[in-house]
Amino acid sequence: MNKTIQDIIERRSVxxxxxxxxxxxxxxxxxxxxxxxxxxxxxxxxxxxxVTNKEMRDRLSRINLDIVMARNMNTTSGHADPFYGAPVVLVVLAKKDVATRVYDGTLVMENMMIAAQSLGLGSCWIHRAKETFETEEGKQILQELGIKDEYEGIGNCIVGYAAPDALKPQVERKSDYVVWVK
Structure with missing residues (x-):
């Protein structure tokens, strides 16, 4: 099988x-x-x-967790760290005035997750990037980084070396996933 297709098929959310x-x-x-x-x-x-700076990584994690707690959501599976201990957070943002921003940012996220897989690293899409950068602290972070345009958070791609017990078996694809029209 082609290596790229194999990486796509074998990629898991770590x-x-x-x-x-x-x-x-x-x-x-x-x-x-x-x-x-x-x-x-x-x-x-x-x-x-x-983001590889631990202080900034932890700051983003805390903001993300605050959003989860404010919504009384249980999306972190009981973890105090929504980034599951990953040392790297690749935050994707896109210009608010571009109509295709969510689609464009989503494709960036997917490319990075497949690239991580191809390099032997684990990754996972973590939500709430949009909400993170709508907070006053999120806006302040962008200011601190010198980002002046209006951006919307699309996703957080966490990356790191997967723990040995982190990978779950592949779930079978649903039988009606593809409808052939020949």
Missing amino acids: KKYMAKSVPDELIEQIVKAGTYAPSGMNKQAAIILA
Whole structure:
């Protein structure tokens, strides 16, 4: 089977990571793959915040958890860290004035998750990026980073080395997933 297709099929959402840092060279490859995602009219509306700084990573995790707690949601499976211990958070944002921003950002996320898989790393899409950067603290973070345009959070792609017991078996695809029209 083609290696790219195999990586797509074998990719899983990883929710437990080893306490091991990811080399910058691998992160650079992942974000580069993200920058080559298709975008509506090639506007390239998305940007990626490559967060490896532990303080900023923990700050984003806390904001995300505050949103979960405010909604009384149980989406973190009892974990105090919505990022499941992953050392890297790749936040995808997209310009608010671009009509295809959500689609464009979603493609960036997918490219990065497949790239992580191809490099032997685990990844998972963590929601609430939109809500994170709608908070005053989220807006402040963008200001601190010198990001001036109006952006909407699309997703958080967490990345790291999967813990040995983190990978779950593949779930069978539903039988009516594809409708052939020949």
